[in-house]
Amino acid sequence: MIGPNINSVREFNVIDTIRSQLESLCPSVVSCADIVVVATRDSVVALGGPSWNVLQGRRDSASAGLNAANSNLIAPTLSLSGLISAFLNKGFTTNEMVALSGSHTISQARCTTFRTRIYIETNINSTLVASLRGNCPNIGGDNNLSPLDMTSPTSFDNAYFKNLQNQKGPLTRTSGQIRKNCRKAN
Structure with missing residues (x-):
């Protein structure tokens, strides 16, 4: 599957380096899953x-990997109802989706x-458009x-949320709908 998030999960080498150092000190004690969460925090x-x-x-998954990440990440191109549904299917509430x-x-x-x-599209800030076009030509430069x-x-x-409210988000208008939906829910 080729999608908008393909290969967006990167830098596993950092986790591998941390894991190697921890393994030399405490063999089979710390999981990669714990390392990811602590490194995130x-x-x-x-x-x-x-x-x-x-x-x-946390225990490490026996089946985790790049292929699983590429096929399970939720596409940013979904409609708001599609995003909510996709996150619900993964066990997240709407508020947790907004927080993430x-x-x-x-x-x-x-x-x-x-x-x-x-x-x-025209529902995007013109200054942002000019800035983004400088790095993203109409043809080429996909990565x-x-x-x-x-x-x-x-x-x-x-x-990020303030920018969305001012049409300064590079992704689709769905991102702005996420912020508006969160305000209505609270």
Whole structure:
């Protein structure tokens, strides 16, 4: 399956390095799943976000891998009802979906996922369009990356959601609907 999130899960080498170092100190004690969760928490804190207690003791999957990630990640091109349904099918509530969407404040997307938006759609900020077009030509450059939060791409904050409200989100208008839906739910 070739989709918008294909190969978007990267940097497994970092987890492998951490795992090797931990294995030499404490063989067969710490799982890769725990390393991913702790590294996520520590990265969020390092970028100015909140901290939280991490429950440890996760077991690694016997079948996890790049192929599973490529086929199970939810496409950003789904409609709002499609996103809600896809997250519900994975055991997440709508509010949890919105919270997870907020992690895009430190994410990047490939040109191929937002090219249509910046060359055809009109419900997007013109300054953002000009900036994105500089890195994402109309033809080619499919794998060029751009931040999903152009305001503060290296800070864990709520600028991603604020940008969506101001038509400054590179992805489809569905992202803006996520933020509006969250406000209605609370």
